[in-house]
Amino acid sequence: MPEPLLHLEGVHTHIGQYHILQGVDLTVPAGGLTMLLGRNGAGKTTTLRSIMGLWQPSQGKVVFDGAEIGGMATADIARQGISYVPENMGLFSNLTVQENMVLAARKGPMDEARLDWIFQLFPALRKFWRLPAGNLSGGQKQMLAIARAIAEPRRLLLVDEPTKGLAPSIVEALIEAFLDLKRSETTILLVEQNFHMACAVGDSVAVMDDGRVVHGGAMAELAEDEALQQRLLGLSLDTES
Known part of the structure; x- marks a missing residue:
């Protein structure tokens, strides 16, 4: 164990x-x-x-x-x-997917390799990158919430x-x-x-x-x-x- x-x-x-x-x-x-x-x-x-x-x-x-x-x-x-994804997802609905991700990367600009990895996990986020998060479906919002939590490496x-x-x-x-x-x-x-x-x-x-x-x-x-x-x-x- x-x-x-x-x-x-x-x-x-x-x-x-x-x-x-x-x-x-x-x-x-x-x-x-x-x-x-x-x-x-x-x-x-x-x-x-x-x-x-x-x-x-x-x-x-x-x-x-x-x-x-x-x-x-x-x-x-x-x-x-430590990152936390609450049941209500905690997204900024009026901001774009990109802006939500930028805010989650608190240490500075996101590493491009890490962003590419996140896009591989959740391809819809690349497609809707410049759309307001409020326009996403429920499943897409959940993907964005998880992506925000792993925008930077987390233990x-x-x-x-x-x-x-x-x-x-x-x-x-x-x-x-x-x-x-x-x-x-x-x-x-x-x-x-x-x-x-x-x-x-x-x-x-x-x-x-x-x-x-x-x-x-x-x-x-x-x-x-x-x-x-x-x-x-x-x-x-x-x-x-």
Whole structure:
């Protein structure tokens, strides 16, 4: 098993009066793709936001590459090499695709080789380079959101439900893109409801319920065990769903 790049130990997060995360223990191995699964309301998005410092943990440790980042400001966490793609994608709809990408490259002009690589991942972005982001389809917007997150090299990519509401053909395109990202040795923590996507790209998996991680292991093992899927996720899942 690769060394963990990210480790959460006993993380609690409160949002107002609500105690959302109730002792999350989570390990994300370096260089792989970890799926974070669970029912709606289990605490998956809160976990990503707590890692990114958008919501501050009230207790526990968030350790990235051996250093504690819990309690740091979001901008400082991003400087450690962590990117976050929220469910709402966080795009500037009135700006062009190009302008969105320029803003994401905070260290200066984008490296042309890296931009060519991103265009290979998401060819539609080259086609619509000078169009406003608001004119893109839902799938194209999701591609732009991910492209923004990797405009510069990142050590860890956090992605929240990238396939939500997308057509199956777009889901397949995103699967190929994430497989390519894995080959680039980018470590990814991915929240997803599409079990076909999870099976296709996941190396390891953590399943959340009621603010805790209740299962961890290989994604392939969960994919093969329908009884375990039923117990953990409350659904009879298959790879076509």
